[in-house]
Amino acid sequence: MLTLRLYMLQRITALLMAPLVLGHLAMMIYAVQGGLSAAEILGRTQGSILWFLFYGIFVMSAAIHGAIGLRTIAHEWGGVKGVALDLVMWVIGLGLFALGARAVWAVSFA
Structure with a gap:
């Protein structure tokens, strides 16, 4: 039953990530063609709750999706x-989430 739940959760996260x-x-x-610099991009994203949620x-979806996938690889x-x-799944998932959350925080609020 756990395997089915993880399978479904991985598919749901894939639907979210697409x-x-x-x-x-x-x-x-858009940013590259518009010639925006990193400072200009950060100026638009910092302080925005929309970009933080996006x-x-x-990041949350990618961490869950990746951890489940790597769990399957570790097993097979x-x-x-x-x-x-x-x-293995929890360590990888939490590690991916921590790295991603740090990046999201830096782009949104730092």
């Missing part, structure tokens, strides 16, 4: 099982 990736790419293309949801290729398998 439009976020497209939005992120569109903004990058990238916060993106590495033969990791049981508590160790769950520990």
Whole structure:
């Protein structure tokens, strides 16, 4: 049952990330074609709750999605099982979230 829940959670996070990736790419293309500098981009994103939520949801979804995927790889290729398998998933997921959250904070509020 846990495997089915993780499978469904990974698919849900993929559905969340798809439009976020497209939005992120569109903004990058807009910024590059507009000739915006890093300072100008940060000037537009800092203090914006909208950008904080956009990238916060993106990071949370990516951390969950990636941790579940790497859990599957650790099980299928590495033969990791049981508590160790769950520990791998949690450590990777929390690590990805911490790194992403730090970046979101820097772009939004630092």
